[in-house]
Amino acid sequence: NIFLSPDISTCLDCQEDFENPHSRFYKYPFVNCTNCGPRFSIILDYPYDRNNTTMNKFPMCPECEKDYKNIFSRRYHAQPISCNNCGPIYKLYDRNLIELAVGNIFDKVSELISEGNIIAVKGIGGYHLILSAKNISAIKKLRERKKRDRKPFALLFRDLELVEEYAHVSLFEEEVLKSKEKPIVLLKKKKNIIDSDYDLISGNSPYYGVMLPYAPVHYLILDKNPILICTSANISGEPIVYREDDLKRIADIADYFFIHNRDIERFVEDSVVRVLQTPFLNEKYQKILYRKSRGYAPSPLFLNRSFNKKIIGLGSDLKSTISILKEDNLIQSQYLGDLADYESYIAYQKTYEDIKKIYDFEPGIYISDLHPSYLSTKFAEEISCGKELRRVQHHKAHIASVCLENNIFEEPVIGIALDGTGYGEDGMIWGGEIFLGSLKEGFERVGHLSYTPFPFGDLAIKAPERTYLSYLFSMDIEDGKFYEILSDNTKLHLSTLEKVVKKSHIFTSSTGRLFDCISYLLGFKKKISYEGEPAIELENLIYRKFNIDNEIDSYLVKISNKEPYIIDVKEILKGVFNDWLGDVESELISLKFHSTLVNVFAEVVSLISSKYKIKRVALSGGAFQNNYLMYNFLKKISQSKLTPIINKYSPPNDACISVGQCALALY
Structure with a gap:
């Protein structure tokens, strides 16, 4: 097995050399040793020797060569070693x-x-x-x-x-x-x-x-x-x-x-992390990755059992990554971006070839998303070349990633996957899902947010006004105050847009779109400038007047009394709309909505847990980058004497999809 080290920040010893006027590394902008410095970004091929890195065009000066060969030096075989006399400038x-x-x-x-x-x-x-x-x-x-x-x-x-x-x-x-x-x-x-x-x-x-x-x-x-x-x-x-x-x-x-003038062989962006305090859990702090790249990629995930398979997971089109699994370890690429951008797609293709070359890895099983129009799916079809190709449902991959990262293979879990978009097995757009199952037996959808017409596709994702209209028309809202906040252009075409919604053959159970609707109602009227912006702004409303641990009564919600358990989003929205008409402050409405989501999903989890005697609950999906949701889901589940598990090796957003895809091909 081949493992490569991530790029590591300058260590304290090298910082001392950097500040020492008597050192040849004084103020040298590339000082490093075996404990720090570039690795993943400069390697050309395996094995990791200087001639196989982008440092190969910088001959060592006598002093650096002496350190490089000295077994007692901390720069012994430090491949990027150089100094002011011989290194990059x-x-x-x-x-x-x-x-x-x-x-x-x-x-x-x-x-x-x-x-x-x-x-x-x-x-x-x-x-x-x-x-x-x-x-x-x-x-x-x-x-x-x-x-x-x-x-x-x-x-x-x-x-x-x-x-x-x-x-x-x-x-x-x-x-x-x-x-x-x-x-x-x-x-x-x-x-x-x-x-x-x-x-x-x-x-x-x-x-x-x-x-x-x-x-x-x-x-x-x-x-x-x-x-x-x-x-x-x-x-x-x-x-x-x-x-x-x-x-x-x-x-x-x-x-x-x-x-x-030192070449960078592969791009590696800065990683992004949030620390979440969880005093109600055994681990009092959770380190949640939002973007996994420099410093973390491509560190391996070691499994506690081995599988005689060579699997490649080709990820999702958003927050794209690629993962490979062989025997008892998995390696995930750095963050690659969104494949709708041409440059990102080129980088994605290059990373696939790079992984195969540098790890000497030839996949036996290719895994893609279920979405037939994803670029990653089409790419999988092109490169699998007659080998086994499986298509995995997006949200099942989310839950599978949590199981793999926590070394849970055969034990059943309840899974909650909340995000904006994922192609469902019924051809609809999923995003507010509850699953039951295991990596060995697979996962079954046992609950979800109720469906809402969603005919506007990507246009609505970028312009939440269309999402807002979809919910209004599906609920037959007649009060003119809800239409007064629309743009002038939209008001001119209301009757046409209503017909489009009423005749829609596409429906969604997306948590993200529900956030978009309420965010628009409470003041977010702009065109989205980055992914998830309306949901982020809706969460930010809470913190103007409340804290993450503030609890409040929820809106009343109907849940169907048998599987699949359907959570009626119209009931949630009725509560939101009534508060808005009653001039309840936006901060309080946002808090009540967030609290409602936590409580209603926890209620369904409790029903499933009691019925099947399952104690572990896996949480994944982009919505769990919402600090309030993650904190309060963890708290509520633990208070119910259940054990929550989350992504630890990869982010909970779509970056974890490639990990979950590999996990679902193990059996």
Whole structure:
């Protein structure tokens, strides 16, 4: 079996060398040792030797070669070893990629940042766009150029003390921030970095996405600008730029380019993590991955039993990843993006070939999503070449991923999968599902949110007004106040749109679309600027006046009295609509809606658990990135003397689908 190390942040020993004026690594932006530095992003082939990495064009100086061969040195066989005398170097270019002759290049970069410029900085796994987090005009310029209207930006802080000035940091959050992976950690704001009514960095979010420096170059550019916006260098929706040939994609965004001459073999974006306090569980903190990449990928998942199979899971079209499973371990790729973007799809195809080559892996079983129109499904059909190809239902893969990551193979579980979209076995759009089963016996759908007409497809996902209309017309709502909030153009075509909804042959049980409907009602009237935005804004409403552990009476909900247990969303919406008409504050309506979802699903779980004597409950799906839902589902289930289990190796969003696909092919 072949295992590759992820890229690891600069260790404390190398930081000391970096700060030591007598060291040949003094202020060297590529200092590393066997305990830290680039790995996954630079390897060309196996075995992991220097000549098989992108460091192969940098001959070692005598001193580095001496360390490399010294068994007592911590740089013994450190493949990326180099120093100021023999390693890669940085150069500064203007936006026309003409090299600039400057004295101290890092002082110049700091000066340019202070002046409000956007710098494209080549790092470990790709380019970042870096600018001052306190320069309003620079941030506005970045949003306009990057076509990123409202999605929050990540922040790079010089040190933990400065982080604590602007955000609350628990002991476990501090541990994750300072870990060898150094991910972006979502921290609750203490105060705004920019003193203004609207936070240009994170919008309405009560959180900042924060990371500490993980590469030596960060320490150099943070010296005079201690808080930086540090976001992937791309147009929103595209993969991160990591090769010089692709710099034209960001030529209209960056003012300057800060480029080193070590090639990046594969792009690796920053990982994103949230820490959830769970005092009611044995594990008092849960580390939940939102994006799994640098620092975590491609670490293996070790299973407690072995299978004589070679399986590849080709994932979903959103939050795409690829996983391979052989014998007693599984390896998942880094985050690859959304395949609807051409550049992401090209990267996805390249990753497939890369995995086969670097792990010397030839799949025996190919697994794709059930959706016939997914690019990943069509790709699986093209590459399987007569070998066994199985198509797995999306939400079953969600639950299967949790089982595999917790080494549960034959024991039955109750599974709750909540998200926006997944092609169902009946041809409808699922997304609010309850399952019963195991990896060995498979999973059966035993409950779900009631169906609602959904004729508008992707248009409604991007413009929640259409989703709102689908629910209104399906409930025969006549009160004119619910139509007054519609756009003028939509009002002109109401009768036509109603006919479309009434004649729809497509229905959905999606949790995400229910969130979109209520978010629109409570004020989110914009076109969506990033995936999940209406649901995120609906959750954010809670935190304006309430906390994550606030409990409240739920709306009344009807549940069918036999399997499959159908949760009537119309009853939930009646409660929401009545409160809205009664001028109940939006924050309270959002809290009651969230609380209702938790309580009604917990009630169905209790019915199933009592009937089948099953104690484990698996939770997965993009909706469990909602902090309130995850916290209160875990709390409610544990209070019922049941055992909740969640994704630990992969994110609960669609990134885990490739893991679950492999899991469902084991038997």
